[in-house]
Amino acid sequence: MADRCVPWLVLALVVLSVGFLAWHLRAPYGFILELRGTKLAALICVGAATGAATILFQTVAMNRLLTPGIVGFDALFVLLQTLLVVSLGGVGVAQLPGALRFVVEALVLMAAATALFGVLLRRDASDVTRMILTGVVLGVLLRGLASVVQRMMDPSEFAVVQQAMFASFGRVDVGQLVAAALVLLAALGWAMRMAPALDVAGLGRGTARGLGLNHDRVVMISLMLVAAMISVSTALVGPITFLGLLAASLARHLTDTHRHTVLIPAAALIGALILVAGQFVFERLLGSQSALAVVVELFGGLLFLWLVLRKGKR
Amino acid sequence: MRAAWPLFLAALAGLSLLSLMIGAASLSDGDGGWLLMVSRIPRTAAALLAGAGLALAGVVVQQVVQNRLVEPSLTGTPEAAMLGLLAVTLVAPGMAIAGKMLIAAAAALVGMAGFIALSERVPRSDPMLLPIVGLVYGGILGAIGVWAAWLTDLMQYLGTWQLGEFSGVMIGRYEWLWAVALLAVLLWVVADRITILGLGEAQARSLGLNYTQTRGLGLVIVSVLTALVMVTVGAFPFVGLVAPNLVSRWRGDNLRANLPLIALGGGFLVLAADVIGRVIRYPFEIPAATVFGVFGAAVFLWLLHAAPRRANG
Numbered sequence: 282m283a284d285r286c287v288p289w290l291v292l293a294l295v296v297l298s299v300g301f302l303a304w305h306l307r308a309p310y311g312f313i314l315e316l317r318g319t320k321l322a323a324l325i326c327v328g329a330a331t332g333a334a335t336i337l338f339q340t341v342a343m344n345r346l347l348t349p350g351i352v353g354f355d356a357l358f359v360l361l362q363t364l365l366v367v368s369l370g371g372v373g374v375a376q377l378p379g380a381l382r383f384v385v386e387a388l389v390l391m392a393a394a395t396a397l398f399g400v401l402l403r404r405d406a407s408d409v410t411r412m413i414l415t416g417v418v419l420g421v422l423l424r425g426l427a428s429v430v431q432r433m434m435d436p437s438e439f440a441v442v443q444q445a446m447f448a449s450f451g452r453v454d455v456g457q458l459v460a461a462a463l464v465l466l467a468a469l470g471w472a473m474r475m476a477p478a479l480d481v482a483g484l485g486r487g488t489a490r491g492l493g494l495n496h497d498r499v500v501m502i503s504l505m506l507v508a509a510m511i512s513v514s515t516a517l518v519g520p521i522t523f524l525g526l527l528a529a530s531l532a533r534h535l536t537d538t539h540r541h542t543v544l545i546p547a548a549a550l551i552g553a554l555i556l557v558a559g560q561f562v563f564e565r566l567l568g569s570q571s572a573l574a575v576v577v578e579l580f581g582g583l584l585f586l587w588l589v590l591r592k593g594k595r
Numbered sequence: 596m597r598a599a600w601p602l603f604l605a606a607l608a609g610l611s612l613l614s615l616m617i618g619a620a621s622l623s624d625g626d627g628g629w630l631l632m633v634s635r636i637p638r639t640a641a642a643l644l645a646g647a648g649l650a651l652a653g654v655v656v657q658q659v660v661q662n663r664l665v666e667p668s669l670t671g672t673p674e675a676a677m678l679g680l681l682a683v684t685l686v687a688p689g690m691a692i693a694g695k696m697l698i699a700a701a702a703a704l705v706g707m708a709g710f711i712a713l714s715e716r717v718p719r720s721d722p723m724l725l726p727i728v729g730l731v732y733g734g735i736l737g738a739i740g741v742w743a744a745w746l747t748d749l750m751q752y753l754g755t756w757q758l759g760e761f762s763g764v765m766i767g768r769y770e771w772l773w774a775v776a777l778l779a780v781l782l783w784v785v786a787d788r789i790t791i792l793g794l795g796e797a798q799a800r801s802l803g804l805n806y807t808q809t810r811g812l813g814l815v816i817v818s819v820l821t822a823l824v825m826v827t828v829g830a831f832p833f834v835g836l837v838a839p840n841l842v843s844r845w846r847g848d849n850l851r852a853n854l855p856l857i858a859l860g861g862g863f864l865v866l867a868a869d870v871i872g873r874v875i876r877y878p879f880e881i882p883a884a885t886v887f888g889v890f891g892a893a894v895f896l897w898l899l900h901a902a903p904r905r906a907n908g
Contacts (some may be wrong), residue, residue: 327811415899417730422892429889432881565652582735589728590716
């Protein structure tokens, strides 16, 4: 049953993608298809990255409520990006090609996130709610620091950061998109290769070590992969906090399994489906597009509350 | 400990003096007195009053839900007030400020009542759960606000409420904040009842307190305080959390004795944030709420981890 979910999800995504590309298509075909194709690719990349990253993070954090977005991975990315512009200067950053800049930023984020969240996960592993709250407040702190630095910047340099931060689906840099897709594929491939180890890691540190797994190493690698995937989604569109939670919860609910070979692709596909479907509905049917992120936040937040309260009742 | 009081008051006076002297315009050229009257004094007073109001609101919320890690901005109250303001702006944009304030306070009360209803369903065993629920609840209300603002082209308006700052404070624009002082006196009168409220419903009832009524009064005070600050200068997260917690770590939990200290402490912290925001990138300014957000989040993290672990929570 669980394994059969993934092909259906792939099929749904393909159908939806074709619909997204072909809806009310008229001349000039080439131009419209290119525009929609780029946007579609960006949506799929972001959704897949967010969904898969959330599954990985939830497994190593041993917590179904946490997502990388909630604990401030994306805030860390924005902060690093801001610091990069401050240290290199707006002109210096603007001269870097999009792909190279993206790779540099992703590497820095991976290092910083592993250091920061590795310590956090190890220290608080036993006290889950404290860890969530710490993560949330850490996210607030990182966001605050980023906005302080941004306000101290030169306005023209700020414009560079702003352009990098709020890149919407409407105008995606193709070079950056290609680099992001490559990073995402590499990260997904690695995560799939690690899937059996993740299944074991999900049992908890003690059990996993008893079974002969180098738990610390798996956690470190997972955090690096999460950081890579989050830099994909944040670099392309900016933060959508609760998308990961929606995708991961739905994936766990639909597949009803603990096996990561199924969970990771399912969450990635569902993340992509939510974004493509949402964008389709908002852009084509309702005619207002940027509210999508807000609506995802709304439903994600409601889901989060429901999960917390249901957990409390038990 | 008694010796600490004069020291604290001296620090507060020093900071206020500093706040009067610092700014983009110089006091020495020409109209220094006029500048003081129109801008610096109102600004300093506004920061002190807003800080005091938020700190008091924080302490009342903490007593009502019996959780020290909660504060108004973790209960969806500012977001609810914002929704109220948004509604006023859409329906009756020309309404006088008193009316706006009233509607914002009413909306804040509704939002807070929602949080209280929610908090009764959250298990008490883990004190860290409630702030998380509150954060998400606030996030949901905020998302509704952003959506509504997006559809009606009011995003910029929203920005002025979301981020508290004092650069727009001038004589004639902040006087509503003096109501904070009135509310502080009222709070001082009922301080003992609020303390009993913090013991929990069963205890409070057995001590002869009209629980529902007192809790209602507390919530009204908090809503009005939040709305006052929100409408005049904008939202300040974490003030209501940091000030009461720092004071209670320092002085213990005698609410009536602590109230003045909490109010002055909140004022001190917000004014300090404002002064830092004015100096850090002189002559430009960074909103006090941004500065305080960083400081407040850092203190929150410290509180979380320095708090003595209770055996089995």
